Amino acid sequence: MRLxxxxxxxxxxxxxxxxxxxxxxxxxxxxxxxxxxxxQEAASLREAAARLPAASAVQPPGRxxxxxxxxxxxxxxxxPFTADGLAGAGRRAYNWRAPRMAVAIAGGCMLVALVxxxxxxxxQHRLSQDQAHSRSIAAVLNAPDATIMSARAAAGGxxxxxxxxxxxxxxxxxxxLPALTAGRRYQVWLMGLHRVRAAGMLPAPRQGMTAPMVVSxxxxxxxxALTVESAGGASSPSSAPVVMIVLPS
Amino acid sequence: xxxxxxxxxxxxxxxxxLAALLARVARGDQAAFAMVYDRAAGQVFGLVLRVVRDPAxxxxxxxxxxxxxxxxxxxxxxxxxxxxxxxxxxAHRRAVDRVRSGLAxxxxxxxxxxxxxxxxxxxxxxxxxxxxxxxxxxxxxxTDLQRESVTLAYYGGYTYREVAGLLGVAVGTVKTRMRDGLxxxxxxxxxGA
Numbered sequence: 389m390r391l392x393x394x395x396x397x398x399x400x401x402x403x404x405x406x407x408x409x410x411x412x413x414x415x416x417x418x419x420x421x422x423x424x425x426x427x428q429e430a431a432s433l434r435e436a437a438a439r440l441p442a443a444s445a446v447q448p449p450g451r452x453x454x455x456x457x458x459x460x461x462x463x464x465x466x467x468p469f470t471a472d473g474l475a476g477a478g479r480r481a482y483n484w485r486a487p488r489m490a491v492a493i494a495g496g497c498m499l500v501a502l503v504x505x506x507x508x509x510x511x512q513h514r515l516s517q518d519q520a521h522s523r524s525i526a527a528v529l530n531a532p533d534a535t536i537m538s539a540r541a542a543a544g545g546x547x548x549x550x551x552x553x554x555x556x557x558x559x560x561x562x563x564x565l566p567a568l569t570a571g572r573r574y575q576v577w578l579m580g581l582h583r584v585r586a587a588g589m590l591p592a593p594r595q596g597m598t599a600p601m602v603v604s605x606x607x608x609x610x611x612x613a614l615t616v617e618s619a620g621g622a623s624s625p626s627s628a629p630v631v632m633i634v635l636p637s
Numbered sequence: 638x639x640x641x642x643x644x645x646x647x648x649x650x651x652x653x654x655l656a657a658l659l660a661r662v663a664r665g666d667q668a669a670f671a672m673v674y675d676r677a678a679g680q681v682f683g684l685v686l687r688v689v690r691d692p693a694x695x696x697x698x699x700x701x702x703x704x705x706x707x708x709x710x711x712x713x714x715x716x717x718x719x720x721x722x723x724x725x726x727x728a729h730r731r732a733v734d735r736v737r738s739g740l741a742x743x744x745x746x747x748x749x750x751x752x753x754x755x756x757x758x759x760x761x762x763x764x765x766x767x768x769x770x771x772x773x774x775x776x777x778x779x780t781d782l783q784r785e786s787v788t789l790a791y792y793g794g795y796t797y798r799e800v801a802g803l804l805g806v807a808v809g810t811v812k813t814r815m816r817d818g819l820x821x822x823x824x825x826x827x828x829g830a
Binding site for chain 2: 398399400401402404405406407408409412431432433434435436437438439440441442443444445446447448449452453455456457459460461463464465466467468469
């Protein structure tokens with residue numbers, strides 16, 4: 389038998405056996421998306437392939453069971469896929485003279501996991517000193533509704549937050565914000581539609597980056613902003629924010 | 638992808654139970670997860686071991702797979718296929734990713750000196766044993782070339798192009814054999830289920 393044309397459909401078997409390269413697989417899945425019959429066939433072949441391991445079962449060592457169960461007990465689970473999804477929440481207008489900024493919204497556990505890894509590596513020294521702090525960071529980063537956003541400050545540098553409405557909290561970290569003169573610090577604010585709350589002073593940077601900072605008491609409609617204040621902190625912002633991130637509600 | 642039809646394929650014996658367990662796992666039920674582990678770990682480990690070969694790495698991959706099951710149980714959609722297919726697909730992809738990443742080869746060398754561990758073949762219950770026999774019998778019903786193409790891809794972790802190279806046949810022929818082989822396997826298993 390000779391096949392002269394590439395008929396995507398004939399890839400159903402290879403697809404079910406994971407015998408496609410990533411590129412071929414992506415192409416085939418596009419094909420499936422537009423073909424009910426192909427999707428049904430692919431699913432039925434997938435079911436057939438999935439029966440193969442029944443013929444080759446091997447008992448793993450008992451310790452693996454203990455490891456897996458213990459690890460699961462301390463691993464947060466992913467939320468189901470839903471129509472409204474994690475990301476893509478719209479920006480809300482905020483009545484403040486904010487500097488020009490670029491806001492990127494991304495969502496999903498993968499990204500959060502990357503940030504989690506990055507943050508933890510960059511701040512390991514600090515976290516080991518403060519387990520409770522580290523746990524509250526992990527709680528936000530692993531929250532099922534965790535959303536990551538970042539904004540560029542007009543004067544340079546970026547602020548990144550991972551926020552969770554479920555936990556009413558966010559984790560804030562910054563990179564390469566302009567250095568301040570002695571006696572001046574960046575102060576963090578939660579800016580709601582009706583009031584502005586002081587949320588603490590940004591930690592001093594190390595190699596241009598600040599360690600993740602947990603801000604709790606987050607409410608729907610809040611934006612997070614940084615202003616330059618005296619080192620002791622202010623009770624209300626004395627200047628326009630150097631950067632502000634409008635959070636999805 | 639959009640939803641497929643429910644009941645595309647009769648689920649294997651006990652499959653619906655596994656689906657029910659996964660639903661409980663999705664809600665954070667650790668006891669249910671332990672049951673899923675007990676039901677699936679043998680098949681997962683056996684599969685990974687055949688693909689990856691190296692016992693230490695196979696344990697690692699098995700652990701990754703089972704934790705992935707725990708983490709993403711809520712993503713299992715019974716309308717799109719059986720719980721067994723979801724779980725074994727996850728396991729197979731992980732195993733294949735491992736061998737294709739090249740990590741496997743490097744670590745295999747590093748661990749060459751480590752004594753090979755002997756693993757017990759699963760102490761099978763009657764039902765499992767019958768299922769295993771049925772699968773072997775159905776696999777035997779494939780033509781040699783179909784079976785070779787299917788097993789090289791599935792257990793060898795090779796792409797269909799690589800399988801074509803290994804068997805010295807045209808790429809199109811291999812694709813067809815894989816598909817025809819799985820169709821025959823499907824029909825054989827379906828008839829005997």
